[in-house]
Amino acid sequence: MSVAAPGAAAGPEAAATPVRPVRVTVFVGLKLRMMGYRLRSGPRLLVGFIFGAIAGLCLAITGFSLFLLSGAVGHDAGLTVAGLVGAVLTVGWLLLPLLFFGVDDTLDPARFALFPLRRRTLTLGLLAGALVGIPGLATALALVGLAIAGGLRAGVAGAVVGVLGAILALLVCVTVSGAVTSALAGLLRTRRVRDLAAVMLAVLAASIGPLNLLLSSTLANATLTPALRLARVLGWTPLSAGFMAPYDVADGRPLLAVARLAIVAGTVVLLLGWWSSTMESAMVGASAGPVVRATRGGAVGALVPRILGALRPGPFTAIVAQELRYWSRDARRRAGLISITVGGAVVPVVLRLLPAHNGGRGAAPLPLAVLFSSLTGAAMLANQFGFDGSAYSAHLLAMVPGRVDLRARVAAISIVMLPVISAIVVVVGLLSGDAADVASTLGVVFAAYGTSTGSASVLSVLAPFPVPNTSNVFASAGGTGAAKGMLAFVGMIASAAIASPVLIAALLLPAALSWIVLPLGVAWGLGAALVATYTMGDVLDRRGPELLAEVSAAP
Amino acid sequence: MTEVSRAALVLRGLVKSFDGKIAVAGVDLDVPTGSFYGLLGPNGAGKTTSLSMAVGLLRPTEGRAWVLGHDVWADPVEAKRRLGVLPDGVRLFERLSGPELLAYHGLLRGMAPDVVDQRSRELLDVLGLADAGRTLVVDYSAGMRKKIGLACALLHAPRLLVLDEPFEAVDPVSGALIRDILHRYVDGGGTVIFSSHVMELVEKLCTHVAILAEGRIKAVGTLDEVRGGRDLEDVFVKVVGGRVATGQELSWL
Numbered sequence: 063m064s065v066a067a068p069g070a071a072a073g074p075e076a077a078a079t080p081v082r083p084v085r086v087t088v089f090v091g092l093k094l095r096m097m098g099y100r101l102r103s104g105p106r107l108l109v110g111f112i113f114g115a116i117a118g119l120c121l122a123i124t125g126f127s128l129f130l131l132s133g134a135v136g137h138d139a140g141l142t143v144a145g146l147v148g149a150v151l152t153v154g155w156l157l158l159p160l161l162f163f164g165v166d167d168t169l170d171p172a173r174f175a176l177f178p179l180r181r182r183t184l185t186l187g188l189l190a191g192a193l194v195g196i197p198g199l200a201t202a203l204a205l206v207g208l209a210i211a212g213g214l215r216a217g218v219a220g221a222v223v224g225v226l227g228a229i230l231a232l233l234v235c236v237t238v239s240g241a242v243t244s245a246l247a248g249l250l251r252t253r254r255v256r257d258l259a260a261v262m263l264a265v266l267a268a269s270i271g272p273l274n275l276l277l278s279s280t281l282a283n284a285t286l287t288p289a290l291r292l293a294r295v296l297g298w299t300p301l302s303a304g305f306m307a308p309y310d311v312a313d314g315r316p317l318l319a320v321a322r323l324a325i326v327a328g329t330v331v332l333l334l335g336w337w338s339s340t341m342e343s344a345m346v347g348a349s350a351g352p353v354v355r356a357t358r359g360g361a362v363g364a365l366v367p368r369i370l371g372a373l374r375p376g377p378f379t380a381i382v383a384q385e386l387r388y389w390s391r392d393a394r395r396r397a398g399l400i401s402i403t404v405g406g407a408v409v410p411v412v413l414r415l416l417p418a419h420n421g422g423r424g425a426a427p428l429p430l431a432v433l434f435s436s437l438t439g440a441a442m443l444a445n446q447f448g449f450d451g452s453a454y455s456a457h458l459l460a461m462v463p464g465r466v467d468l469r470a471r472v473a474a475i476s477i478v479m480l481p482v483i484s485a486i487v488v489v490v491g492l493l494s495g496d497a498a499d500v501a502s503t504l505g506v507v508f509a510a511y512g513t514s515t516g517s518a519s520v521l522s523v524l525a526p527f528p529v530p531n532t533s534n535v536f537a538s539a540g541g542t543g544a545a546k547g548m549l550a551f552v553g554m555i556a557s558a559a560i561a562s563p564v565l566i567a568a569l570l571l572p573a574a575l576s577w578i579v580l581p582l583g584v585a586w587g588l589g590a591a592l593v594a595t596y597t598m599g600d601v602l603d604r605r606g607p608e609l610l611a612e613v614s615a616a617p
Numbered sequence: 618m619t620e621v622s623r624a625a626l627v628l629r630g631l632v633k634s635f636d637g638k639i640a641v642a643g644v645d646l647d648v649p650t651g652s653f654y655g656l657l658g659p660n661g662a663g664k665t666t667s668l669s670m671a672v673g674l675l676r677p678t679e680g681r682a683w684v685l686g687h688d689v690w691a692d693p694v695e696a697k698r699r700l701g702v703l704p705d706g707v708r709l710f711e712r713l714s715g716p717e718l719l720a721y722h723g724l725l726r727g728m729a730p731d732v733v734d735q736r737s738r739e740l741l742d743v744l745g746l747a748d749a750g751r752t753l754v755v756d757y758s759a760g761m762r763k764k765i766g767l768a769c770a771l772l773h774a775p776r777l778l779v780l781d782e783p784f785e786a787v788d789p790v791s792g793a794l795i796r797d798i799l800h801r802y803v804d805g806g807g808t809v810i811f812s813s814h815v816m817e818l819v820e821k822l823c824t825h826v827a828i829l830a831e832g833r834i835k836a837v838g839t840l841d842e843v844r845g846g847r848d849l850e851d852v853f854v855k856v857v858g859g860r861v862a863t864g865q866e867l868s869w870l
Contacts, residue, residue, distance in 0.1 A: 450710075452704075
């Protein structure tokens with residue numbers, strides 16, 4: 063940390079020369095300067111920042127419109143919207159640090175451990191610094207909507223209470239996330255917990271779709287009453303008290319509004335106290351050592367799982383075994399697998415199963431409905447060397463033939479994904495009453511999966527990019543990574559095109575002949591995978607060192 | 618080229634430039650078989666870059682490298698078979714446990730499983746890593762990582778060991794252990810070249826020394842030739858041309 067506050071950088075002379083007190087503005091300046099450096103340090107981070115800013119702006123506008131809407135609709139509906147949206151916002155801030163810990167470490171308390179700062183100064187400084195970031199500004203923008211809604215609802219008094227409520231709500235959000243981070247910092251630094259958080263995030267992200275479906279079907283035949291009751295209860299908790307205060311003014315009960323604001327203000331004070339008391343342990347960041355479990359048997363037996371026992375031990379077996387271990391042990395990969403599995407299961411349900419239950423209107427044919435699942439199944443291989451990073455040097459030093467390397471990686475993910483995809487096809491096929499089409503659909507799925515592994519192999523050799531070695535899945539978003547990640551989608555479209563003859567056969571062949579699609583699809587997919595790994599293996603042999611340099615570039 | 622076939626490692630005119638910026642500006646080096654060779658240099662001198670080019674991990678802009686007579690870039694299979702490498706700042710497959718990682722390296726090199734098992738057990742015992750059990754390498758300490766990296770480099774019994782900063786972040790006990798292993802390896806006819814910026818270590822261990830600064834070899838020869846009767850640290854500072862004394866500044870200290 064070379065950018066130090068002038069007064070904070072006091073050395074041994076502190077006792078002799080008077081030291082200027084550190085102002086809170088120093089932290090804001092520090093944060094802004096570090097954001098500035100980040101923008102200037104290269105297009106990769108700039109693009110990441112722009113993506114973050116756009117996402118923040120979208121969320122801000124959504125929140126703004128929702129709050130504004132709460133001022134325009136009827137009294138009860140407005141109360142419900144303001145209360146529930148506010149609660150979601152606060153809970154979001156509460157969960158944010160658990161998921162994003164370590165992503166924005168510009169103002170990590172541990173960085174200030176060596177400076178002689180008073181805890182009060184540090185707490186307020188970190189609070190101010192957090193307000194300046196994208197999440198803080200986006201929330202502030204959304205809360206402007208609340209102030210306007212207050213004005214719409216109850217004139218000038220409502221606007222004033224709305225502004226106060228918005229400011230206090232913002233402070234609750236920021237302090238709660240800071241205090242939780244600080245209190246749990248020691249825990250969050252351990253690898254296992256961070257791995258777990260990454261997986262949770264993936265599950266959460268992947269279940270947005272199903273939740274959305276569930277929610278909309280529930281909302282379709284629900285009344286406002288239970289939601290209103292929930293909002294009224296939440297209105298007396300710090301979660302959404304600040305958001306409901308303007309309604310008390312509108313109801314002609316200003317004292318209630320003051321009470322609600324007092325609840326929020328008291329919460330802010332308590333949270334600040336908690337934050338500052340846990341700051342010290344957060345700076346030290348101790349963590350317990352891992353539990354040691356003894357090994358049994360030889361080293362080779364430890365590496366190669368029993369299901370690979372039939373294979374001859376050698377480079378191919380070793381890479382398959384290592385990849386299998388990594389798909390379960392590397393949080394980034396595990397998170398990807400979970401998202402792909404959930405997504406792969408939801409899409410056919412939405413395309414096929416739900417319309418089938420609503421009388422079959424707009425239902426996609428079974429082979430089309432599951433096509434996406436099989437295409438995404440192998441898409442994670444599109445940056446398979448990026449996951450290795452500089453560890454790939456071991457393959458280079460051992461002169462692993464490129465074909466063996468690529469084929470072993472395809473084999474490993476297929477051991478995991480093919481049963482999953484097949485199960486999806488069978489279950490969706492049976493539930494939607496397409497039992498007769500299951501065999502031919504499996505053919506289509508195998509063909510598409512095979513071509514997808516092929517195109518992913520091509521991309522992984524020609525357009526690899528470094529993946530940050532953190533367990534946080536969002537740390538990889540942005541920059542050339544994002545641009546090259548887009549290639550994975552191009553690859554999926556190309557795979558679909560290459561597999562399309564099998565799809566057309568499945569759709570057009572008469573029922574009596576449709577079984578033919580299964581062997582055709584298997585051969586098609588296997589052929590595509592073999593051809594791609596054959597040609598790309600040669601390329602990999604030639605450009606190994608260049609690939610190593612591309613994936614080990616420091617993030 | 619007789620010296621090429623006799624020496625363990627020969628570098629000729631190695632140049633590496635990144636986007637026009639020259640990192641290594643022509644390195645020539647002869648590492649005799651059976652020598653314990655120290656590559657000294659300040660941070661950023663090009664030690665890692667030179668060694669990466671010498672072992673086939675980084676393609677040189679110009680120049681060639683031979684391991685025991687085999688061109689690293691033209692005949693990599695033969696060269697790399699005789700080569701064991703401990704890279705610095707390079708990730709291992711760290712979500713494997715120690716034994717798994719060793720087995721992985723052994724199988725990648727096509728070794729027989731029973732040989733891998735036996736050697737892994739011995740290496741883990743000697744390096745004091747057997748106690749770590751099934752702990753993943755990602756949870757190892759810095760010193761343990763160096764040791765498991767060294768074990769991976771030694772597993773296939775190479776004739777030349779190239780070690781990048783093998784003693785960095787290693788505690789004194791592990792350091793002594795690693796030194797002992799390397800000594801035995803050299804006594805048994807092996808050759809070691811390692812990079813470092815710790816003078817005492819190089820003076821204690823090495824038969825030969827090369828000093829690398831600003832991408833060039835500034836001094837090279839046996840330890841006594843390079844020292845010329847002086848302290849190695851004095852020679853190093855003089856050759857590298859750093860500032861060792863302060864003037865009027867910092868008077869307030």
